[in-house]
Amino acid sequence: xxxxxxxxxxxxxxxxxxxxxxxxxARKVEQxxxxxxxxxxxxxxxxxxxxxxxxxxxxxxxLPSPVQKPLWRRLxxxxxxxxxxxxxxxxxxxxxxxxxxxxxxxRLLLTSSDAARDVLVTNPYHFHKQRAQKIHxxxxxxxxxxxxxxxxxxxxxxxxxxAFATKAIRACQPVFWQKTxxxxxxxxxxxxxxxxxxxxxxxxxxxxxxxxxxxxxxxxALDIIGVAxxxxxxxxxxxxxxxxxxxxxxxxxFGVSTSNRLRCLLAHLFPAWVVDNIxxxxxxxxxxxxxxxxxxxxxxxxxxxxxxxxxxxDPDFLDKIxxxxxxxxxxxxxxxxTLLAAGHDTTSSTLASGAAxxxxxxxxxxxxRMRTEIRTSLPSMSSPTLASSTExxxxxxxxxxxxxxxxxxxxxxxxxRRSAVDTKICDHRVPKGTDIIxxxxxxxxxxxxxxxxxxxxxxxxWLNDPSGRGGARDAYCLLTFGxxxxxxxxxxxxxxxxxxxxxxxxxxxxxxxxxxxxxxxLSHQLTLTRIGGVKVRMTRLExx
Numbered sequence: 001x002x003x004x005x006x007x008x009x010x011x012x013x014x015x016x017x018x019x020x021x022x023x024x025x026a027r028k029v030e031q032x033x034x035x036x037x038x039x040x041x042x043x044x045x046x047x048x049x050x051x052x053x054x055x056x057x058x059x060x061x062x063l064p065s066p067v068q069k070p071l072w073r074r075l076x077x078x079x080x081x082x083x084x085x086x087x088x089x090x091x092x093x094x095x096x097x098x099x100x101x102x103x104x105x106x107r108l109l110l111t112s113s114d115a116a117r118d119v120l121v122t123n124p125y126h127f128h129k130q131r132a133q134k135i136h137x138x139x140x141x142x143x144x145x146x147x148x149x150x151x152x153x154x155x156x157x158x159x160x161x162x163a164f165a166t167k168a169i170r171a172c173q174p175v176f177w178q179k180t181x182x183x184x185x186x187x188x189x190x191x192x193x194x195x196x197x198x199x200x201x202x203x204x205x206x207x208x209x210x211x212x213x214x215x216x217x218x219x220x221a222l223d224i225i226g227v228a229x230x231x232x233x234x235x236x237x238x239x240x241x242x243x244x245x246x247x248x249x250x251x252x253x254f255g256v257s258t259s260n261r262l263r264c265l266l267a268h269l270f271p272a273w274v275v276d277n278i279x280x281x282x283x284x285x286x287x288x289x290x291x292x293x294x295x296x297x298x299x300x301x302x303x304x305x306x307x308x309x310x311x312x313x314d315p316d317f318l319d320k321i322x323x324x325x326x327x328x329x330x331x332x333x334x335x336x337x338t339l340l341a342a343g344h345d346t347t348s349s350t351l352a353s354g355a356a357x358x359x360x361x362x363x364x365x366x367x368x369r370m371r372t373e374i375r376t377s378l379p380s381m382s383s384p385t386l387a388s389s390t391e392x393x394x395x396x397x398x399x400x401x402x403x404x405x406x407x408x409x410x411x412x413x414x415x416x417r418r419s420a421v422d423t424k425i426c427d428h429r430v431p432k433g434t435d436i437i438x439x440x441x442x443x444x445x446x447x448x449x450x451x452x453x454x455x456x457x458x459x460x461x462w463l464n465d466p467s468g469r470g471g472a473r474d475a476y477c478l479l480t481f482g483x484x485x486x487x488x489x490x491x492x493x494x495x496x497x498x499x500x501x502x503x504x505x506x507x508x509x510x511x512x513x514x515x516x517x518x519x520x521x522l523s524h525q526l527t528l529t530r531i532g533g534v535k536v537r538m539t540r541l542e543x544x
Contacts, residue, residue: 162324
């Protein structure tokens with residue numbers, strides 16, 4: 001029965017049933033509230049333990065630590081490589097510094113080559129990629145060689161290594177040279193357009209203009225790894241991004257933004273499935289990139305399986321990886337993702353730093369010396385003759401400049417590991433689950449490891465040391481490509497590629513700093529990035 005919108009029981013039995021139902025509902029609400037209350041208390045207790053208590057009872061509490069900001073000012077921040085560099089100079093230590101990172105998590109910063117050797121060489125499989133770093137990289141790099149661990153990594157490395165043999169990498173030189181020529185044409189055309197707009201009457205060979213370096217070089221690196229790695233030419237140098245949807249979508253993965261920083265923070269707080277589904281711009285961009293590169297990888301694999309490779313074409317890296325028959329379809333897709341990501345952004349980072357540093361007035365003499373060596377030893381970029389990889393590798397000063405760039409401006413300026421088992425570093429017991437930081441930016445500037453001029457840009461250090469270590473104390477002082485069984489599989493590829501692009505840029509052009517242009521800010525998010533690019537003045541020089 002209804003009366004003014006209220007239910008009225010017709011009998012004592014009906015009233016009793018209603019009363020019991022209402023009582024049961026109330027008890028359920030109380031129980032649910034109690035459960036949530038207990039869960040909240042447990043979460044709060046876990047947070048307090050992890051953030052405050054554990055650090056006071058940690059077995060690592062005896063290690064030296066720097067003075068850090070109050071907890072409330074650094075709870076959601078990770079210290080930067082610049083701060084690591086400062087701590088390595090100021091905090092006395094024997095290879096390890098204990099500090100507190102995001103969420104006040106205990107971390108160990110490696111400061112010596114002995115510590116680096118223990119992590120990367122002596123017990124490399126005691127340490128895995130940190131979970132947050134994996135979440136950050138997976139959408140771009142997939143579950144390829146860089147991401148996998150333990151026995152899976154050993155197997156993948158074993159079957160991929162023949163593809164990156166010296167002979168195979170030297171066979172890539174025509175691709176390096178061709179794409180370098182295309183980059184030179186882009187720079188020249190941009191300068192000519194500026195000269196025409198300014199009604200400049202100078203001869204074409206003497207044209208000078210303002211050029212942004214990072215973007216064209218980044219596109220060249222993408223084309224190079226596409227052709228050499230997978231037999232696929234993105235053709236990004238001859239097409240604008242608005243005409244090339246694949247390139248436009250793919251390059252979204254490598255931007256620096258507030259949304260990207262937010263995603264990095266969230267990766268420390270939540271599992272991957274939560275981070276990937278939070279509605280922020282970075283996730284929308286990564287979803288597009290993941291879809292595009294997966295479709296591209298499937299298309300490339302389908303083409304390789306169903307199309308005959310021309311007899312005059314050398315097999316690319318993916319051809320040789322597929323020959324091993326050790327990988328599933330998904331494995332191969334992930335390896336394609338890793339090849340494109342690792343071989344693209346790292347090269348452009350190094351060359352952008354090279355243009356920024358060598359354009360400064362105090363380093364013009366380095367440019368001049370390098371240019372003389374290039375022009376004396378290599379065929380002109382406008383000549384039909386290609387410079388061989390052997391010729392590139394035989395230029396001592398060019399490669400010394402390249403090595404110095406790799407030292408001071410390593411593309412990965414820091415990277416994380418986490419101990420997967422109880423282990424030791426420099427005879428200190430390190431419990432399972434401890435976060436380890438290797439910071440090439442800081443270690444490569446250490447006067448203890450590199451001598452009193454460690455912070456100076458000095459290519460001669462690589463010529464004056466017969467051991468080829470640049471005057472460093474030992475081989476584990478240089479961490480640009482890592483070391484041990486997880487050393488970058490394409491290290492030699494990267495070295496020859498960067499040297500070839502440098503030969504083209506500095507052999508043909510004088511590169512000078514633009515006084516009115518502000519110094520580009522550095523970001524250490526995914527790779528070392530110069531925010532806003534690198535704008536320099538290039539002058540086309542005659543005779544080469």
